[in-house]
Amino acid sequence: MSVQVHRRSVVVCFGLVVVLFILVVVSLAAGSNSFTLKQVSTALFGQGGPAAELIVTELRLPRAITAVLVGAALGISGAIFQSLTRNPLGSPDVVGFGQGATTGALVTMLLLHGGFAAASFGAVIGGAVTAVLVFTLSAHNGIAPLRLVLVGLGTALALNSVNSLLIVRSQLYDAQSASAWIVGNLAGREWTQARLMGGVLVVGLVLCALLARPLSLSEFSDERSTSLGMHVNRARIGAVSTGVLLASAAVAAAGPIQFVALPAPQIARRLTRAAGPNLVASGLTGAVLLVAADFVAREAFQPRLLPVGVVTGVVGGLYLAWLLSREWKKGRA
Numbered sequence: 001m002s003v004q005v006h007r008r009s010v011v012v013c014f015g016l017v018v019v020l021f022i023l024v025v026v027s028l029a030a031g032s033n034s035f036t037l038k039q040v041s042t043a044l045f046g047q048g049g050p051a052a053e054l055i056v057t058e059l060r061l062p063r064a065i066t067a068v069l070v071g072a073a074l075g076i077s078g079a080i081f082q083s084l085t086r087n088p089l090g091s092p093d094v095v096g097f098g099q100g101a102t103t104g105a106l107v108t109m110l111l112l113h114g115g116f117a118a119a120s121f122g123a124v125i126g127g128a129v130t131a132v133l134v135f136t137l138s139a140h141n142g143i144a145p146l147r148l149v150l151v152g153l154g155t156a157l158a159l160n161s162v163n164s165l166l167i168v169r170s171q172l173y174d175a176q177s178a179s180a181w182i183v184g185n186l187a188g189r190e191w192t193q194a195r196l197m198g199g200v201l202v203v204g205l206v207l208c209a210l211l212a213r214p215l216s217l218s219e220f221s222d223e224r225s226t227s228l229g230m231h232v233n234r235a236r237i238g239a240v241s242t243g244v245l246l247a248s249a250a251v252a253a254a255g256p257i258q259f260v261a262l263p264a265p266q267i268a269r270r271l272t273r274a275a276g277p278n279l280v281a282s283g284l285t286g287a288v289l290l291v292a293a294d295f296v297a298r299e300a301f302q303p304r305l306l307p308v309g310v311v312t313g314v315v316g317g318l319y320l321a322w323l324l325s326r327e328w329k330k331g332r333a
Contacts, residue, residue, distance in 0.1 A: 180307070
């Protein structure tokens with residue numbers, strides 16, 4: 001067994017880790033109650049004052065860790081689906097998988113009145129059912145990337161309407177809670193969400209390691225991938241299952257945060273200049289994007305605190321418009 005190391009990718013990943021560490025430290029220190037780096041470090045080791053320990057370790061740290069893990073899961077999921085579809089628009093929040101996970105979670109919360117664990121399970125089931133539906137409707141003499149994206153976009157629009165109907169028909173208190181959650185929000189995240197995402201991300205990384213070669217080959221045509229010894233359908237099922245698991249867990253932990261899975265793999269590929277899905281770099285890029293967006297949402301509009309989904313939605317919407325324009329000029333969309 002041999003592993004080929006791309007030197008530039010290693011340097012880029014190391015740089016992303018440094019940037020991510022700086023962003024997390026700044027998010028722990030800055031705010032309406034600001035602390036010095038020394039106060040943050042002493043609070044993390046349980047030697048600070050009561051106020052510092054409460055704010056840093058119980059309020060800000062779970063939120064920051066959840067942002068890192070959710071962003072990483074979205075970035076890896078986006079890289080998987082863009083590699084499978086061979087299309088930069090093949091992101092879970094564009095082709096409907098994120099919306100399906102949201103529908104599953106809303107059904108569990110609003111109709112079945114389940115708690116966080118049940119909603120997490122519902123999100124995974126919803127994302128999986130949506131993935132099966134989209135791939136089934138897209139399958140005709142193979143899965144054409146453009147057809148899958150178009151079917152996914154239509155499915156996403158339909159599921160958005162279903163999600164709105166579920167909220168409108170629910171009780172007032174439940175509707176208010178669901179409306180705040182459906183935007184995508186990291187406020188009030190606790191260690192429960194962080195532990196969920198940590199466990200799912202570990203499983204996802206193990207599955208990604210097993211799927212590394214099939215994912216690299218999936219960027220070729222099905223015929224060429226088969227000639228190189230790849231079981232196309234088996235690899236595609238495994239990769240889709242992994243991507244749906246990561247995207248659905250992210251929805252369960254923080255709500256449907258849009259437009260992180262879309263740009264993260266493309267930014268990572270431009271930074272590394274390496275072929276393949278760039279899973280590690282994509283995950284780190286997604287984490288950097290989400291932690292930065294959450295800090296902006298929390299601090300840029302004081303005293304109002306915006307959900308992080310508002311920031312990613314505005315920036316990501318502009319990015320999507322630019323990407324669609326570029327793909328249209330290339331004749332690919």
